[in-house]
Amino acid sequence: MTSESKPAHFLQNIIREDLAEGRVSQVVTRFPPEPNGYLHIGHAKSICLNFGLAQEFGGSCNLRFDDTNPAKEEEEYVEAIKRDVSWLGYQWNGEVKYTSDYFDQLYEWALHLIREGKAYVCHLTPEEARQYRGTLTEPGTNSPYRDRSVEENLALFEQMKNGEFAEGECSLRAKIDMAAPNINLRDPVIYRIKKMAHHQTGDKWCIYPSYDFAHGQSDAIEGISHSICTLEFEDHKPLYDWFLDNLPVPSHPRQYEFARLNLNYTVVSKRKLKQLVDEGYVDGWDDPRMPTLSGQRRRGVPPAAIRNFCEMIGVTRSDSVVDVGMLEYCIRDELDKTAPRAMCVLEPLKVTLRNYPEGREEVLSAPGHPVRDDLPARELPFTRTLYIEKEDFREEANKKYKRLVLGKKVRLRNAYVIQAEEVVKNEAGEIVEVICSVDLDTLGKDPADGVKPKGVIHWVSADKHVECEVRLYDRLFSDPNPDAGGKNFLDSVNPDSLKVLEGCKAEIGLATAAAGISYQFERNGYFCRDSEYGSAEKPVFNRTIGLRDSWAKEQNK
């Protein structure tokens, strides 16, 4: 820790005090996803928080699937979630855990509550129960089944477990206070009937504990010291504590809440993400435009960028909307340090060097990274015919344009200085080729006349390169807050969020690029080979993110 380290957030302060005052001897946290969808950037905040805190204080963090609702959960999601957590760079403590591992114990504790006269089987239908619950401003009224005897409740609950009642016919409720101002305390349901198989327990059960009845006790069983969740669960804390206070649990974890992540120009809601997938707005959960961890991974975002982002945005209790620009900054920042450099011409314009011998080829060397010497140098074949970017040539331009202009000089990145001498156009008047001369005495040094070209442009040999397709991604939504108020988020889906470029020319070394690892295509952005599309001969590259572009900014002034 240095003097310039980040100030601690409220949870770090709480843990420090708990440790200092002996309230807890070991920090144990948990990340408790429900396996009903894919993890997204919002989950990353929780993962980084829970695993990060455990790491920081020498404790451990469990991965526990909160699987109390077989109607919504699937094994497929379990696997995807494990993969995403590992990818982010975290290791959970011991075996993966499931709330369903504790169903037997939870059932015993339900019995305990019944015996203590603190739970009862209620035969109100869901609709009736809603009416008895009262409203935000009016107290509820007691269920007519509230005073059944312990014996009767025991028998009825047994029948529930044995499948003798239909779904919705009855439920087990905690007997707390129907007049409580906190609605969660108005005799909450703790067991309901669901006659369906569970992905972990099969058909062993037809009754399943509710979140409220399962979560705190699971925390207690696992010896969780700090049970961290999002703000909307704050109203559940009195219930969380009520169960732990009324049951013979091995420990009493404390619940703390923090504000979930919101990102502008993005939706992070499993339901909405699923809709984008189901209705074909994107290619799947791992479409590179998706804020899912699998989508970001496929796009080439390094896990460290997401971790740094989570560190950067902080942890507080106030609702906020983080600018995606911060995420983009973290991605560029990480990639700038780690990505090998390469050249790729997206929209090719042919260049012929009239004073360079036909058939001649020399191999130039270029550094793998401007400051890191541990990344291997590359070999660049240099030939008479090359490709440069269409937008890097103009017949005439003012001094601000620092690229190739007719009659002027420019530096070819990692190669020679050339001068444009002649333009070849087709019948439509479009420029199809630029005839240049090359100054062979400029490799690694300025021209003999001492006049240094002010521009440097990238290029690729027309004879030796890799044909490829490049996919440029833009924000999926054009509205900074797609789902605010009464807006339909689908209305602001950006129709130009995917732009496919064919006929791109990448430097030869990129033929062996591996999926998932990003390169910087110099002057352009960061790109990685797609894991699903493309072939060995013709790879597809995804643009992870563009470089900061002050030239575009300058032009828009």
Add this chain to the structure above:
RNA sequence: UGGGGCGUAGCCAAGCGGUAAGGCAGCGGGUUUUGAUCCCGUCAUGCGUAGGUUCGAAUCCUACCGCCCCAGCCA
């Protein structure tokens, strides 16, 4: 209008009675064979509002205002 939270710059966020950290974005400049990176400078007389306490208030008190969450047998 019941209960629970939250209001510090365009955005995120420190601050906990001694006179507003830091980051992102922006703006200005320097270096540069990437218009990238990097470096330097700049960016809140004011902390939701109004009163009060105090030598001194973003921090304490009072009253307002605004925003978020809760009436699933979802999590």
